[in-house]
Amino acid sequence: MAKVFMAKHTTPDSCWVVLHGNVYDVTEFLPEHPGGSRIILQLAGRDATAEYDPIHPPGTLEENLKPEAKLGVVDPESLKKLQQQAAQGKPQEEQNAAPPRLDTLLNLDEIEAAATKQVSKKCWAYYFSAADDLYSKTLNNLAYRNILLRPRVFVDVTRADTSTTLLGHRVSTPLYVSPAAMARLAHPDGEAGIARGISRFGAMQLVSHNASMTPEQIVADAAPGQIFGWQLYVQTNRAKSEAMLARIAKMPEHYKCVVLTLDAPVPSKREHDERAGIEARLLIESSKPPAAEEKGKNNSNNKPDSNSGVGQQLFFGTAADLTWETTLPWLAKHTSLPIVLKGIQTHEDAYLAAQYARRHPGTIRAVILSNHGGRSLDTAPPAVHTLLEIRKYCPEVFDTIEVWVDGGVRRGTDVVKALCLGAKAVGVGRAALWGLGAGGWKGVERTFEILQGEILTCMKMMGAKDISELGPRFINTRMVERDIFDGDAGLDRSGLWTSGRAKL
Numbered sequence: 001m002a003k004v005f006m007a008k009h010t011t012p013d014s015c016w017v018v019l020h021g022n023v024y025d026v027t028e029f030l031p032e033h034p035g036g037s038r039i040i041l042q043l044a045g046r047d048a049t050a051e052y053d054p055i056h057p058p059g060t061l062e063e064n065l066k067p068e069a070k071l072g073v074v075d076p077e078s079l080k081k082l083q084q085q086a087a088q089g090k091p092q093e094e095q096n097a098a099p100p101r102l103d104t105l106l107n108l109d110e111i112e113a114a115a116t117k118q119v120s121k122k123c124w125a126y127y128f129s130a131a132d133d134l135y136s137k138t139l140n141n142l143a144y145r146n147i148l149l150r151p152r153v154f155v156d157v158t159r160a161d162t163s164t165t166l167l168g169h170r171v172s173t174p175l176y177v178s179p180a181a182m183a184r185l186a187h188p189d190g191e192a193g194i195a196r197g198i199s200r201f202g203a204m205q206l207v208s209h210n211a212s213m214t215p216e217q218i219v220a221d222a223a224p225g226q227i228f229g230w231q232l233y234v235q236t237n238r239a240k241s242e243a244m245l246a247r248i249a250k251m252p253e254h255y256k257c258v259v260l261t262l263d264a265p266v267p268s269k270r271e272h273d274e275r276a277g278i279e280a281r282l283l284i285e286s287s288k289p290p291a292a293e294e295k296g297k298n299n300s301n302n303k304p305d306s307n308s309g310v311g312q313q314l315f316f317g318t319a320a321d322l323t324w325e326t327t328l329p330w331l332a333k334h335t336s337l338p339i340v341l342k343g344i345q346t347h348e349d350a351y352l353a354a355q356y357a358r359r360h361p362g363t364i365r366a367v368i369l370s371n372h373g374g375r376s377l378d379t380a381p382p383a384v385h386t387l388l389e390i391r392k393y394c395p396e397v398f399d400t401i402e403v404w405v406d407g408g409v410r411r412g413t414d415v416v417k418a419l420c421l422g423a424k425a426v427g428v429g430r431a432a433l434w435g436l437g438a439g440g441w442k443g444v445e446r447t448f449e450i451l452q453g454e455i456l457t458c459m460k461m462m463g464a465k466d467i468s469e470l471g472p473r474f475i476n477t478r479m480v481e482r483d484i485f486d487g488d489a490g491l492d493r494s495g496l497w498t499s500g501r502a503k504l
Contacts, residue, residue, distance in 0.1 A: 010044035012037065016071070018047040019061065023071040029064060054123075054184040057214045102439045102446040108410050108431050111447055115186065115437030122277075123185040127433050129270035130374040136382065137374025140408025143384040146479040147417045152463035160459045161466040162452070163202075166425055167257055167338050167365050167402065169227050172202025173452055174467060175415055178370070178406040178427035179231035179259065179342070181210035186437035191218045194432050197444025199223040201452055206259050206427070209233045215247060219254040229257040229340065233264075234319045234327065245334045257365070258335050260327070263343025263372045263380075265320045270375060324356065328363060338365035340404070345371055345380055347389035347397075351491050354400040366402035366424070373407050373429055383407050385484045387421040388477060393489040398422045412454020419467060420475045 009016035015027045017040065030037040043051055100114045116124055130137035162173045177194055184190035190213045195205055199222070206229040207218055219228055230248045235241045248255045331339060344350050344367045357364040369383040383405035390397050397403065405418050406427030415426040428451070435447035464470050 112434040115434040119437040132378035140382040143382040144414040148476040155463035157460035176204040178429035179208040180429040181208040184212035189440040193441035196441040231259045340366040342368040347393045351394045354397040
């Protein structure tokens with residue numbers, strides 16, 4: 001029987017897995033696996049397809065294994081038995097409710113609730129999780145709630161226009177999709193489904209470095225003129241990053257920028273994600289023979305183990321040695337695309353980015369104010385706080401580079417408030433993933449339909465006919481200003497700007 005035969009190959013010395021009905025010898029690959037060897041050893045001797053597929057882009061096997069590692073095909077009867085064995089190591093989750101009618105979902109909270117009933121516990125934990133006590137995740141949205149609107153009347157708002165330009169490219173809405181990893185955990189449509197869902201709104205999508213589809217697949221069916229950006233986590237092995245940048249450079253009709261992520265130099269502690277990893281490990285271990293489990297425990301290395309959850313497993317190999325002096329010149333050598341710095345959380349760093357942009361034209365074109373959706377450093381400031389800091393200490397930044405934001409956006413009014421404070425674009429990450437979980441690409445479309453409708457309603461209610469009319473006089477930020485940084489500016493302006501705009 002296949003089960004008996006495969007059970008002989010469940011150790012670091014001989015590790016076989018079944019994927020899509022094929023048997024692979026992954027013994028030599030164990031030390032190189034970015035997520036560590038333990039997660040593979042837990043699935044050794046089993047059909048690992050269900051675990052493998054949602055988090056690995058197609059082609060991953062071919063890129064990482066030698067052709068001879070494919071040992072053969074499992075006959076249908078044996079494959080059925082292996083699949084039954086694999087099912088014993090899965091959590092006994094509640095029966096999924098029937099997918100909801102998307103037109104009955106009226107806001108992002110309802111879409112998230114619907115998605116939670118559809119996706120696996122592993123998926124929910126990865127998307128929902130944030131650092132430590134989730135304080136920054138919560139504050140991201142609360143900061144928007146504490147900004148009040150100041151509507152004007154006697155304005156003809158029969159029509160309102162949300163179109164704008166990002167890095168010189170025309171888009172129909174300032175709303176964009178932030179880098180959102182592992183979309184196929186939620187739905188097989190994956191990142192390509194996000195692209196399809198937002199296409200009719202003329203929105204930009206920033207594709208995650210840890211996407212579950214290849215960059216080519218994601219844009220394969222993109223609408224004419226639809227634009228994308230590629231997120232870059234610089235790898236310790238720079239050659240890997242350089243190879244990916246070369247791939248992106250071959251698709252200039254779609255990928256318009258490189259988004260260098262800076263707000264996650266090391267993996268954070270995300271307890272929901274870690275707990276889901278522990279529970280999954282215990283279930284798999286309980287279904288394996290004791291001898292095989294003991295052999296797996298004796299194999300250890302310095303890579304993350306299965307306790308660490310999806311987030312830390314994806315993070316392995318990411319460089320923590322980035323600096324202004326070394327990273328940006330290196331990146332400029334390997335891409336001609338505009339550089340967007342993601343993860344700016346203080347006015348000082350926003351100022352340094354603008355300073356660098358002036359000294360090195362054609363490199364940094366935008367920054368994203370972001371605390372990684374509260375997933376990196378808990379109690380780090382929300383983007384709204386950093387926006388207010390920039391307006392207070394160095395408003396000239398807005399004249400030099402574009403300022404985008406993400407994190408905490410739950411309503412169209414949140415988008416408009418950020419635009420009033422000087423943001424050029426406003427991103428959502430989890431919202432796109434929850435939309436995907438609720439209904440595939442159509443769920444993403446419904447998510448953007450809701451937000452875009454709320455943006456238009458808010459602009460009309462406030463008396464703004466287009467994006468250019470929005471400004472700080474449309475909002476009252478007094479409740480939030482109390483909580484922003486109140487020390488010295490700490491900036492060296494010598495010779496960089498001849499004049500500055502008035503402080504808020």
